[in-house]
Amino acid sequence: MAPKAWSDKRERQYEHVKESVLQRGEDKDTAEEIAARTVNKERAQHGEAREASAQTLSDTPAPVRGGQRSHSGAGGRTRDQLYEEAKEKGIRGRSSMRKDELQKAVGR
Incomplete structure (x- = not known):
């Protein structure tokens, strides 16, 4: 819940x-x-x-930045995030993959 301040x-x-x-598909807590x-x-x-x-x-304010950091470049998705996506897609061998391999496997 939002703070009252x-x-x-x-x-x-x-x-x-x-x-x-929520429209992106995340759960309520997230x-x-x-x-x-x-x-x-x-x-x-x-x-x-x-x-x-x-x-x-x-830091540059989000409205000015306009999504420049949205899952791309050095500030992109972590290996754990990529692993979870691979898990959801049922990609075999994901546990032994490096970040770059996971990126290719999930199509990022």
């Missing part, structure tokens, strides 16, 4: 992000966690939070 704008943002994540983290990071970047990490303050 958020403004109405942040509450709306939380609900919007949560609905978007959607709530992603939405809360997104809103808290936005609050920190806009000076609305009491504390913020240096990394958060120097």
